[in-house]
Every structure is written in C-alpha cells, then in structure tokens.
Amino acid sequence: MKEKLVLIGNGMAGVRTLEELLKVAPDLYDITVFGAEPYGNYNRIMLSPVLAGEKTIDEIMLNDEQWYIDNHITLHKGKEVINIDRSAQKVIASDGTKASYDRLLMATGSTPFIIPCPGHELEGVIGFRDIHDVDKMLEAAKQHQHAVVIGGGLLGLEAANGLMQQGMKVTVLHLMDTLMERQLDSVAGKMLRKSLEDRGLEILMQASTKEIKGQDHVQSVLLEDGREIPAELVVMAVGIRPNIALAEKVGIHCERGIVVNDTMQTFDPKVYAVGECVQHRGQVYGLVAPLFEMGKVCANHLAKMGIGRYEGSMTSTKLKVTGIDLFSAGDFTGGEDTEELVFQDASRGVYRKLVVQDNKLKGAVMYGDTIDGSWYFDLMRDATDISDFRENILFGQAHLGDSGHGDENRIAMMADSAEICGCNGVCKGDIVKAITDKKLFTLEDVRAHTKASSSCGSCTGLVESLLAHTVGGDYSVAPHLKPLCACTEHTHDEIRATIKEKELKSIRSVMDFMEWKTPDGCSKCRPALNYYVMCAWPDAGSDDGQSRFINERAHANIQKDATYSVIPRMWGGGTTPEELRAIADVAEKFNVKTVHVTGGQRIALYGLKKHELPVIWNDLNQAGMVSGHAYGKALRTVKTCVGKEWCRFGTQDSTQLGIELEKMTWGSWTPHKYKMAASGCPRNCAEATIKDFGVVCVDSGYELHVGGNGGIKVRATDFLCAVSTEEEVLEYAAAFMQVYREQAHYLERTAPWIERVGLAHVKEQIVDDADNRVALAERFHFSQKFAQDDPWQQRAQGAEKHEFEPLKQLNA
Amino acid sequence: MSENWIEIGTLSDIPRLGARVVESKQGDIAVFRTADDEVFALRDKCPHKGGPLSQGIVHGKRVACPLHDWKINLDSGLAVAPDEGCAAYYPVKLEGDAVFLSLTPNEGCPN
Ligand SMILES: Cc1cc2nc3c(=O)[nH]c(=O)nc-3n(C[C@H](O)[C@H](O)[C@H](O)COP(=O)(O)OP(=O)(O)OC[C@H]3O[C@@H](n4cnc5c(N)ncnc54)[C@H](O)[C@@H]3O)c2cc1C
Numbered sequence: 043m044k045e046k047l048v049l050i051g052n053g054m055a056g057v058r059t060l061e062e063l064l065k066v067a068p069d070l071y072d073i074t075v076f077g078a079e080p081y082g083n084y085n086r087i088m089l090s091p092v093l094a095g096e097k098t099i100d101e102i103m104l105n106d107e108q109w110y111i112d113n114h115i116t117l118h119k120g121k122e123v124i125n126i127d128r129s130a131q132k133v134i135a136s137d138g139t140k141a142s143y144d145r146l147l148m149a150t151g152s153t154p155f156i157i158p159c160p161g162h163e164l165e166g167v168i169g170f171r172d173i174h175d176v177d178k179m180l181e182a183a184k185q186h187q188h189a190v191v192i193g194g195g196l197l198g199l200e201a202a203n204g205l206m207q208q209g210m211k212v213t214v215l216h217l218m219d220t221l222m223e224r225q226l227d228s229v230a231g232k233m234l235r236k237s238l239e240d241r242g243l244e245i246l247m248q249a250s251t252k253e254i255k256g257q258d259h260v261q262s263v264l265l266e267d268g269r270e271i272p273a274e275l276v277v278m279a280v281g282i283r284p285n286i287a288l289a290e291k292v293g294i295h296c297e298r299g300i301v302v303n304d305t306m307q308t309f310d311p312k313v314y315a316v317g318e319c320v321q322h323r324g325q326v327y328g329l330v331a332p333l334f335e336m337g338k339v340c341a342n343h344l345a346k347m348g349i350g351r352y353e354g355s356m357t358s359t360k361l362k363v364t365g366i367d368l369f370s371a372g373d374f375t376g377g378e379d380t381e382e383l384v385f386q387d388a389s390r391g392v393y394r395k396l397v398v399q400d401n402k403l404k405g406a407v408m409y410g411d412t413i414d415g416s417w418y419f420d421l422m423r424d425a426t427d428i429s430d431f432r433e434n435i436l437f438g439q440a441h442l443g444d445s446g447h448g449d450e451n452r453i454a455m456m457a458d459s460a461e462i463c464g465c466n467g468v469c470k471g472d473i474v475k476a477i478t479d480k481k482l483f484t485l486e487d488v489r490a491h492t493k494a495s496s497s498c499g500s501c502t503g504l505v506e507s508l509l510a511h512t513v514g515g516d517y518s519v520a521p522h523l524k525p526l527c528a529c530t531e532h533t534h535d536e537i538r539a540t541i542k543e544k545e546l547k548s549i550r551s552v553m554d555f556m557e558w559k560t561p562d563g564c565s566k567c568r569p570a571l572n573y574y575v576m577c578a579w580p581d582a583g584s585d586d587g588q589s590r591f592i593n594e595r596a597h598a599n600i601q602k603d604a605t606y607s608v609i610p611r612m613w614g615g616g617t618t619p620e621e622l623r624a625i626a627d628v629a630e631k632f633n634v635k636t637v638h639v640t641g642g643q644r645i646a647l648y649g650l651k652k653h654e655l656p657v658i659w660n661d662l663n664q665a666g667m668v669s670g671h672a673y674g675k676a677l678r679t680v681k682t683c684v685g686k687e688w689c690r691f692g693t694q695d696s697t698q699l700g701i702e703l704e705k706m707t708w709g710s711w712t713p714h715k716y717k718m719a720a721s722g723c724p725r726n727c728a729e730a731t732i733k734d735f736g737v738v739c740v741d742s743g744y745e746l747h748v749g750g751n752g753g754i755k756v757r758a759t760d761f762l763c764a765v766s767t768e769e770e771v772l773e774y775a776a777a778f779m780q781v782y783r784e785q786a787h788y789l790e791r792t793a794p795w796i797e798r799v800g801l802a803h804v805k806e807q808i809v810d811d812a813d814n815r816v817a818l819a820e821r822f823h824f825s826q827k828f829a830q831d832d833p834w835q836q837r838a839q840g841a842e843k844h845e846f847e848p849l850k851q852l853n854a
Numbered sequence: 855m856s857e858n859w860i861e862i863g864t865l866s867d868i869p870r871l872g873a874r875v876v877e878s879k880q881g882d883i884a885v886f887r888t889a890d891d892e893v894f895a896l897r898d899k900c901p902h903k904g905g906p907l908s909q910g911i912v913h914g915k916r917v918a919c920p921l922h923d924w925k926i927n928l929d930s931g932l933a934v935a936p937d938e939g940c941a942a943y944y945p946v947k948l949e950g951d952a953v954f955l956s957l958t959p960n961e962g963c964p965n
C-alpha cells in the first residue's frame with residue numbers, strides 16, 4: 043500500500059512542493075490536500091493585477107480542480123485543519139474531516155497583521171491576502187468612494203494602486219518618512235512617492251493611526267495628530283506574520299515561524315514545512331522564489347532521495363504597479379565599511395544606488411530604469427570582484443564594451459514583436475505569453491517552454507529581465523544552489539573540485555560518487571563531465587566519445603541538413619599554392635557545393651556526407667593539412683595580420699607569432715570555443731581585441747588582451763598586461779588558457795567567465811604570481827602531449843570506423 | 855500485423871549510448887543502444903526540423919537531437935514535453951546478439 047502524504051495549506055509553496063514531488067516520484071504517495079480557501083491553487087502574487095483590473099481570477103489559476111483529479115490528489119477545499127494528532131498521525135478539519143498521514147507537510151503561509159487599534163474589527167476593514175479580500179475590495183469600489191490603505195510598503199502600494207484603478211479616491215497612510223523603506227532609500231522613496239501622487243494617490247507620511255471610526259461599518263480613520271480621513275474601506279497592509287497557530291497548538295517547535303532544518307523538516311521528523319510559515323536559519327521569507335527552492339528540496343526528501351539542502355536565499359523586489367520601474371536587492375542601506383555609488387537624473391526620473399564593500403556589490407536600489415536589475419543581482423550573488431569595471435558599473439551592463447545591445451536593451455519599451463532569442467527566433471510577445479499562460483517562474487521553465495535562451499545563451503539576461511518584469515518579485519535562486527543540470531544537485535565548481543580531490547577519472551565514477559539522479563546523465567551534463575574529467579586528468583582520464591557532441595565525435599561540423607562541413611587548419615591564416623590546390627581538388631572531387639572563407643581566416647567546405655569525411659581527410663592529410671577543430675570546444679584559429687614583414691606600420695612579426703601560438707595550442711580542448719589573434723601594430727587589423735586572447739604588437743613589445751568576444755554580444759577585451767618578448771607572450775598565452783580551462787564552467791566563454799570572476803582574479807593568478815603562471819603553463823603543455831594528435835589522420839587511417847558507415851543498407 | 859524481421863547486425867556493432875544508421879528505401883532508420891543494452895529504432899528524422907537523431911547523445915531511454923536539442927523518447931518516438939511531435943517508431947528485437955528490425959513503423963505517427 044502507498045504511503046500517505048497530507049498537505050495542510052493549498053497555497054503557492056505547498057502545491058509547488060507537490061508538483062516537484064510528482065515530477066520525481068509520481069507514484070510514491072496517496073496525497074490529500076486541505077485548503078482553507080474554497081479554490082484550487084492560484085497565483086497569489088497576481089492578486090494585485092486582478093485588483094487593478096489587468097487580470098481575471100481565471101487567468102491566475104495555477105492548478106484548477108481538474109489538476110487534482112488528474113493527479114489522484116484528494117482536495118478538501120474550504121476546510122481548515124484545526125488539529126493534528128501527532129501520535130495517531132491524523133489531521134482533523136473544522137468540519138470533522140479526518141485524514142491520517144505517514145508524512146505531513148505544513149504550508150500554511152502568513153496572515154496579514156492587523157493593528158489592534160480601536161475599530162479594527164469594524165465591517166469594511168480588511169487585509170490584502172487572498173481572493174476573498176480582492177472580492178471585497180472590488181465590491182467596495184462599486185459602492186463607495188473613499189479608501190484608506192494603512193501601510194506604504196509593497197503590498198499597500200499595490201492595493202492602493204488597484205483601488206485607484208477601480209475608481210476610488212485612495213489615501214495611503216505610512217508611519218515612516220520613506221515609502222517601502224525596507225526596499226528603498228529615501229531618494230528612491232521620494233521619487234516613487236512623486237510618481238504615485240502624480241497618478242492621483244494621496245500619501246500621508248509619518249501618519250500614525252489612532253482609531254478607526256464608524257458604527258457597524260467603517261466611516262473614517264483618525265490619526266494621532268488629529269487629522270480625520272473619510273473612508274468606507276480600510277485596507278491594512280502593515281506586515282505579515284507566519285501562520286504558526288496550528289503548529290504551536292500541536293507542540294511543533296516554533297519561534298517566529300515553524301523552525302525547520304536544511305531538509306525542511308520540523309522538530310517532528312514526520313512533519314515537513316515550507317513557505318512563508320517557516321523559519322529557516324533564523325530567516326523568514328515573504329517572496330515566492332525562496333519558497334519554490336524550499337519546495338524543491340522538500341520534494342526531494344519526500345521522494346526519499348535524501349539529497350539536496352536548502353541553504354537560504356537572497357531576494358530582490360519589484361513593485362507590480364504598471365508603469366513604475368523599481369528594483370531593490372541585498373543590503374542597500376550600507377554601513378561604516380561600505381561605499382555608495384549613486385547615479386541620479388531627476389529630469390528623466392532615473393536613480394540608482396549601489397552599495398559596495400571590498401569591491402563586491404552588496405546591495406542595489408533602482409528607480410525609473412531597472413533593466414540592469416538582474417545583472418546587479420547576479421553580481422551580488424556571485425560576489426564578483428567589480429574593481430575592473432567599477433567606473434562604469436552604474437551605467438549598466440550595456441556600457442561594459444557590450445556594443446551588441448546597448449540602448450535597445452530597454453525591455454519594457456520593446457515591442458511584443460521584438461526578437462529576444464535570435465537562435466530560436468522567439469520574440470518578446472511569445473515569452474510574455476508563455477510566462478503568463480503557462481505560469482512560469484524560472485529561467486529553466488521559460489527555456490523549456492519557449493526555447494528562448496536555450497541555445498547560445500546570450501539573451502539570458504533579457505529573458506531574466508522579462509521574467510522579473512512579468513512575474514514581479516524575485517524569481518531567481520541563490521547561485522550556490524544552481525546545479526549543473528537536473529541530473530544532479532551539484533554545481534559546476536563542486537563537481538570540478540570533487541573530480542580532482544577524489545581522483546575521479548571517468549564519467550561513470552563521477553556519477554556514482556556524486557549520486558547522479560539519472561542513470562546516465564543527459565545531453566547537458568555528459569559533455570561537461572567528459573570535459574572536466576579530461577581537463578583534470580589529461581593522461582589518465584577516460585575520454586568518452588559517446589558523451590561528446592556529434593561535431594567532436596565526427597570531427598566535422600553538422601549542418602542544418604545533416605551534412606557536414608570541413609575546415610582544414612591554416613596556421614596563422616597563411617596558406618600555400620599546394621594547399622589551395624589540394625583544397626580545390628577535394629572540392630571538385632567531392633562535388634562540394636559551397637567553398638567559403640570563414641571569419642577566422644580559414645577555408646571551409648560545405649555539404650559533405652558523413653561517410654565521405656574519412657576520404658576527404660585522407661586527401662587533405664596527403665597535402666599536409668590537419669583538422670582545424672572548427673567544430674570543437676577547442677582552439678579554433680589564430681588570426682593574424684601580415685605585420686612587420688609587409689606592412690609599413692608593423693612593429694613585430696605578428697604573422698610568425700600567430701603561427702607559433704597556433705602550433706602551441708592547436709588540439710587543446712577548452713570549455714567553449716577559443717579564438718586568438720595577433721596584430722602587428724595598434725591599428726589592430728586582426729581584430730585582436732575581440733578574441734579570447736589577443737596580442738597587439740607595439741614598439742616596445744606586446745600587449746596582451748583577454749576575454750573578448752565578437753559574437754552576438756560583442757565584448758572588447760580587458761587589458762591583461764604588456765610583455766617584452768615572444769617567449770613571454772607564449773608563456774602568458776599558455777597560462778591564461780590553462781586558467782580558463784581549469785576554472786570556467788563548461789560552455790562558458792572567456793568573456794562571461796571573466797565578468798563572473800572578475801579580471802582581478804585572473805591577473806592575480808597569472809600576472810602577479812610568476813610561479814603560478816609557470817606552473818599553469820606547464821600543466822597546459824603537459825595536457826597538450828595527449829591532445830596534439832590529428833584526429834583526421836587517425837580516422838582517415840580507420841579509427842572509429844563504425845561512426846562513418848551505415849550499419850546496414852537495405853534494398854527494401 | 856505480421857512483422858517481417860530483417861537481421862541488421864549484432865548488438866556489438868552499435869556503441870553503447872549510441873546509434874547506427876540503417877539505410878532503407880523509406881529513408882534512414884536510427885538504431886539505438888541504451889546503457890543496459892536495450893535496442894530501439896526510430897526514423898532518423900527529428901520531428902522538429904528533421905535533425906538526424908542517430909547523431910544525438912543518448913541518455914536513459916532518450917536521445918537529444920543534435921540540431922536543437924529536442925529530447926525524443928526512444929521507446930515511443932514522442933518528443934519529451936513541452937515539445938510536441940513524434941518520429942516514427944520501428945519494432946526491433948534481439949535474438950542472442952543478433953539485432954532484427956521490422957520495416958513496418960508504428961501507426962499514428964505522421965512524421
Ligand atoms: C497581493 C500580494 C502580492 C504579492 N506579490 C508578490 C510578488 O510580486 N513577488 C513575490 O515573490 N511574492 C509576492 N507575494 C508573496 C507571495 O504571494 C507569498 O510569498 C506566497 O504566496 C507564500 O506561499 P505560501 O504557500 O507559503 O502561502 P500561501 O500562498 O498564503 O498559502 C497558504 C495557504 O494555506 C491555507 N491555510 C492556512 N492555514 C490552514 C489550515 N490550518 N488548514 C488549511 N489551510 C490552511 C491558507 O488559506 C492559504 O491558502 C505577494 C503576496 C500578496 C498577498
């Protein structure tokens with residue numbers, strides 16, 4: 043017989059936990075849900091748009107009653123649980139319904155705090171928490187004129203805005219002298235106040251409520267200072283309290299909330315709790331993102347998988363009032379040992395404040411233009427060292443040499459038809475529609491449903507902004523909890539460290555040791571693991587061809603029609619008549635449809651059938667040419683200009699330098715494709731400053747540049763250092779490549795990697811620390827011993843034959 | 855319906871977590887081998903934009919299409935939700951080490 047799971051609280055956290063559980067262990071439990079509210083499961087954070095008339099209740103249902111039926115879940119809606127018999131393992135609802143459990147999940151949410159001033163129990167005084175409250179407000183708006191909202195925080199302002207949209211005359215009373223003082227500093231608070239007042243709200247600051255007056259029904263609100271404000275509706279939005287009444291009553295340990303450990307268990311190990319009702323590591327949360335993380339961990343333990351811990355979250359806030367852009371996150375008040383960076387443009391109504399400590403971003407407040415919110419949030423979560431772009435950080439990510447998007451990044455102003463994800467052709471409207479229709483909350487969800495941001499990833503920031511914009515509140519998770527993929531709980535960094543520490547030399551041993559959740563991973567983790575193993579153990583690791591993407595398995599680039607392209611290496615972009623002749627012969631012999639010169643100074647042949655590849659390679663090999671690795675997460679090309687030998691400006695032999703760089707690095711595997719360039723003078727004809735590693739020759743020697751990218755999101759390099767000899771160039775090039783190889787996440791190019799870890803971190807290891815640089819370069823050369831074998835030659839001679847031949851040809 | 859079994863090779867001809875192609879008049883058929891030596895066959899055409907499924911990464915009972923990473927269930931040909939679509943599924947069986955394929959795809963899958 044199945045075990046029984048009972049959920050108390052049919053809200054956002056509890057049901058999300060069930061959804062996660064059904065994903066991983068659909069048949070483990072007989073599930074029963076008690077909800078005090080008479081509905082299925084709805085999106086509480088969308089009550090504000092419902093109140094403002096921008097959405098209907100139907101549009102905000104997350105799981106209707108059919109969902110419970112489809113998943114064989116017994117739903118007792120409109121039934122409040124009033125007791126739990128923990129020894130008999132039974133819950134009892136107010137109407138006498140009983141249910142026994144093997145495991146119990148409490149997700150009772152919060153209750154609005156009601157100021158116990160005289161008159162608070164009068165008809166017409168309500169909180170803002172559920173559909174019932176919204177119904178009452180909509181009803182009041184039809185019949186009455188005046189509303190007072192007590193509390194100028196997030197919820198109060200959303201309520202006030204909604205009531206105003208419904209035609210009421212609304213006064214907000216706020217005790218403090220700054221609106222939303224928990225999220226905003228005084229400048230941003232003032233700006234917010236002004237724009238709300240411009241819209242027609244009346245806002246009274248430092249207004250302390252003395253009494254609510256009326257006979258049966260509320261009539262006015264009396265302030266301490268004697269002012270009296272007419273009101274037929276009073277909404278209290280002065281805070282929420284974790285709803286722990288039931289837990290306390292049955293002796294489950296509570297402090298401010300129900301106390302849980304990292305696995306979401308209460309002091310009674312049969313009883314789990316998630317959501318706003320819990321207190322975890324001293325923290326209580328009032329936003330959905332942390333609750334969803336809790337839900338995921340809890341589901342994992344309910345499914346008896348026993349892995350996954352909740353370690354707390356960092357949250358950010360947005361106000362869901364259409365037309366007002368506001369964002370805050372982290373600690374934005376600062377203190378003695380912090381610095382503030384402030385940008386203010388009163389006429390445009392734009393304000394930004396960043397709080398910085400030890401060159402790390404600690405908090406941010408933004409008003410008027412919040413496009414960079416998710417970027418700042420990432421910098422905070424990842425504790426990125428910002429010293430290198432500190433002077434520009436206030437102007438946003440668009441100003442970090444990212445000339446690719448620049449000002450168009452204004453997500454809010456973008457038309458619905460604006461394309462967000464170029465790879466998959468997804469436009470803004472599609473994404474917004476999916477987020478609202480399919481009730482998506484996370485980047486992963488959006489990727490799964492729309493494909494946006496699932497290919498090259500360069501639009502991830504935009505998608506995140508859209509998500510924040512559409513959902514409101516915070517949707518992201520703390521980074522140390524971001525696993526490599528759904529097959530594991532572990533992060534890239536944890537996996538890399540474990541591979542080294544535990545000397546894991548095959549994908550299988552990593553999966554076994556780190557308790558993979560799937561039998562053999564997926565198309566995301568296997569290539570990553572294979573790379574990590576081979577990077578850590580170039581000599582002893584076992585390279586698993588089946589875990590490489592087809593391009594690397596077949597040593598050619600797969601194209602849209604399932605044919606392949608082949609690009610032989612041309613050292614430093616140079617070639618000879620013999621090579622050109624050989625390429626031309628091959629092109630003729632195999633009827634190549636397209637011969638094309640690539641952006642990296644190589645010649646590509648397109649439209650080849652897979653079984654032709656080994657023969658073509660053989661011909662090219664005969665003419666002395668090897669694989670250009672144009673298909674690999676590997677060194678691709680070293681682009682050069684003609685330099686001193688021919689050019690009247692050239693200061694050094696950039697061509698020869700490029701050839702030497704390429705001879706040293708060809709064949710190496712890297713987390714993502716890797717490109718280099720060498721220019722003979724600062725005119726920089728080889729475009730070295732948009733390469734992963736670029737050399738610009740100058741009179742006195744060589745300037746080294748790193749972290750450039752010419753792709754969708756253009757990024758100019760950061761200046762690493764200047765050196766005076768070619769030997770040094772080679773040593774730095776090897777050391778830099780090795781740091782990147784050892785430390786970046788798989789599929790992370792140098793540009794985002796450097797933005798994540800900070801240039802300072804890279805310089806420390808290869809410019810400031812000579813011993814370390816030499817050691818890195820040595821490790822690079824060591825691994826090259828095993829990598830510099832021409833894969834084309836091996837296959838032309840018969841290796842991996844089965845890859846290139848059909849299993850059988852049938853005449854039927 | 856009676857299946858006409860055709861012997862196409864041995865299990866060891868197909869790499870574990872990999873696939874080989876059988877060429878036929880109806881087009882290429884991809885024959886997959888899972889980690890625990892189960893064998894499946896699908897029309898070698900992804901329901902998305904026709905990517906060659908035989909070239910994808912096999913995991914569990916799924917293959918990830920090499921073109922845009924749709925995941926296709928090997929035992930039904932159905933795309934994994936939220937994607938929708940299906941690649942025709944061909945019956946295969948193992949007799950000892952020998953692999954047999956039937957050229958009669960399952961009904962109801964238009965692709
Ligand atoms: C108007 C509004 C706007 C918001 N906007 C945002 C936002 O923009 N971004 C954001 O991140 N968060 C926002 N929030 C907060 C977010 O909605 C909550 O954090 C989230 O809903 C909490 O989930 P929960 O499951 O813990 O509680 P709830 O969703 O409140 O669910 C608890 C449920 O348990 C039921 N219950 C309680 N006791 C019992 C019992 N004894 N028996 C049976 N049932 C019981 C309650 O009736 C309730 O339905 C907003 C909240 C409100 C009210």
Ligand code: SF4
Nearest residue numbers: 683689692722723727
């Ligand atoms: S970069 Fe300088 S040396 Fe090289 S081709 Fe251009 S101008 Fe000449």
Ligand code: FES
Nearest residue numbers: 900902903905919
């Ligand atoms: S063709 Fe298979 S995923 Fe696009």
